[in-house]
Amino acid sequence: MSDATAKEILYRIRRFEPTRDRAPRWQAFTIPRVPGMTVLDGLWTIKQTQDASLAWRSSCRMGICGSCGMLINGRARLACNTQVSEIDAAVIVVAPLPNFDIIRDLVPDLSPMFDAHAALMPYLIRDDAREQERPTGEFSQSPQELERYLQFSYCIKCGCCMAACPTYATDPVYSGPMPLAQAQRYNADGRDGGFLRRRAVLGGERGPWRCHFAGECSRVCPKGVDPAKAIQLMKRDLVWDYIRLRKEQCPAAVMSKPKAGTRRPDIPEPPPRTV
Amino acid sequence: MLRVQGFPNRLGVRGWVGGGRWGMERYLYTLHRLTGLGLLAYFLLHIVVTASRALGEGAWARAMDTVSGGVFKVGEYLVFAAFAFHAANGIRLVLVELGFGVGRPIEPVYPYKTSLDAQRSLAIGALAAGAALAILGAVELLVLR
Amino acid sequence: MMRDQKLWSWHVAAGIVILLLLGLHMTIMHLDATLKFTSLNPAGGEPIDWANVAARGKMLFFPITYVLLLSAALFHGLYGLRNILFELDPGAGLKSAISVILIVSGLGLLVLGTWSAVASFDLAR
Incomplete structure (x- = not known):
């Protein structure tokens, strides 16, 4: 001290x-x-x-x-x-x-990091663009499904992991821990259907393959995001995908409101919509 | 978007070695890389040298004569020790890099527990197994022979 | 060019093959003083004495596993080396050159090693 x-x-x-x-x-x-x-x-x-x-x-x-x-x-x-x-x-x-x-x-100059981040499509990719723009309800997600990516969503994009990564110290082609962890955050999201589109980038040189688990990213992350964990889970998904063991799942559907039943009188009405 | 020409500040190969206040897995990463390069160099020579056995006893004996002696004996042991480490650490890496032993995604609560902590016992086990094998090899190659 | 998703998956698979076969090879060749393998070293002495080499060469198991180990180790080692070289950011042209050199030298050594395993099996019989 x-x-x-x-x-x-x-x-x-x-x-x-x-x-x-x-x-x-x-x-x-x-x-x-x-x-x-x-x-x-x-x-x-x-x-x-x-x-x-x-x-x-x-x-x-x-x-x-x-x-x-x-x-x-x-x-x-x-x-x-x-x-x-x-x-x-x-x-x-x-x-x-x-x-x-x-x-x-x-x-x-953090722009190379944000370029790599953008290239990995860090947003929900779904076929129903109209539903995303003008939602009629919520996409279904259980607490267990939430846990699969929640940790990685705490990332604040400070770049500390990129500064600590030994591979990124020499290799500008490698996407680096932050963009990869964020790609995994969306790949692991049950509402997302973009695995195949992200695979087009992740399967090549910019993917997780130059990570050798030195672990520095997770050691320095100020938010406990643990990018190294995200990257290893991503490698598993991609290897499983290559040997046809990965289970492809449809992105979560919109939850429909219950049709039957009566509303309990002690539950107040929701406030009027503002947007 | 505005692009500025900044002063280059990549760490370069110095960033591979790290050193100082880095953690255990960083050293294992460096050692895995060094032993891998050493083993590859030996292996490529080994293919050429041992190919001589296809030419019969004389060629084999000449080849083995060229690679005998004190320096080669120590060199051979270093190869064995590198193999011991690379194999033991390699088992850990296969497991960890396929997402086994790193733990499930969790809610980060300070002080953070990361995948490094989750696989630490695996890392210590791999190091211990590699060391045990290297010691066994030392007894064999350097003492009993 | 093959994608890293495939190459890396094979790198891991080759690593597991090497672990088993090289483990066996190292045990037979280097741990013979503590673990006596009389059937594999019938002439006694060193495992690399010609009589022992020839005796193992007669068993079909050895040439087969040698070629398997050779292929796995060449792929695993040269892909690892390629990874390290590529991480030095050599630029696109040099990367292609490195890949070609590694593929050609790998195939050359595979041919040499396979020939010697098959030829010495013939010779021993």
Whole structure:
């Protein structure tokens, strides 16, 4: 643990200003240490009191928006979700997420990740477009069916898993843990019928085959999404599909309202529809 | 969409090795890769060398003579140890990469339990089995012979 | 080009074949001092002595499993190597060249190994 009794804390920050620097450089800042401060709080203090040109992305300050993924003391994590007191070093070392180009200072260019994400069709694919646009009811889904993908749907697309992945460190063709986990989130959804369309991408080089279960993605994920689990389950589905063992199932149908029976008088009417 | 030319920041092969604060499975991944490359190099030579048996006793004896001696004996043991690890860890990988032993998707509740924790005992078991086989091989190849 | 979904499935299947056959091969060749295989090494001494090699060569089981192990191991090993090389992002042209080189050298070694297994079976008989 860093020295909690110290009055000050030292930050070493990787800086890069594209109009001025030819390569990233390190800059040190000493700031007052406040109990309960996060790494993100420290960055704000530096920006407000020492160097207004320091750039990073952040928004919600509570681990929900996924903007402030950074390499903090060698580990990809959210700056807002990391207490200064939990870092086991005297100096807080902050760098932009690796495996993405640096736009400026701590701002990585995440667009390759989102391109890969979009290519894997992270949405429900069904034949009944009209029902999806103008729903007449809910698609049926049991709690057990929900559990098959719920964990993967907690992803906030912060990119920490991509920064930790050894394959993604060299191979830009590999889709990476986030897009693959999100493809599995939809493949595993009982309401989805897009397995064959996603297979067209997943069966090739961009699929899960370059994952060798080093497990870094799951180790760094700030939301417990466990992309490594999603990717292994995806491999099973695709191998089962190849050897014709995968059970193809129709996407869940719209639940029809009960036709018979009378409404209990103590149940109030639903509010009027707003959309 | 706006595209910017940023400064390249991929870790490269350094990112394969990781090191430092990485977990057990990361090291197993690296070791699996290294032993695989070693075994492949040996195997390709092994095919060529042992093909000599089709030419009769003389050719076989000459081939075996070329690959005998202290260096080859140690080298042979390293191949055996690499096999022991690659086989034991390979069993784990076949299971895990087909989605067995990684656990079912769960509601993530802090502190998170991941697929890595779910298969950890399998990883330790594989490492122990590989080590036991490597020790047995050491007794055979380096002591009894 | 074959898709990774197929190639990887075969990579795993080949791994299981290798586990069984190479396990047997390693046991016979390297653990003979503790586990005596007198029927497989009738001449005594080392398992790689010519008399023992020739004796095993006479049994049909060995040439068959050698060719099976050879095919599985070549595929498993060369696909693994291809994976590692492709992860270095060599570019599309170089990737095709790597695939061709690996396929040609793999087939060449398969022919050599199969020939030696069949020829030494003939020779031993």
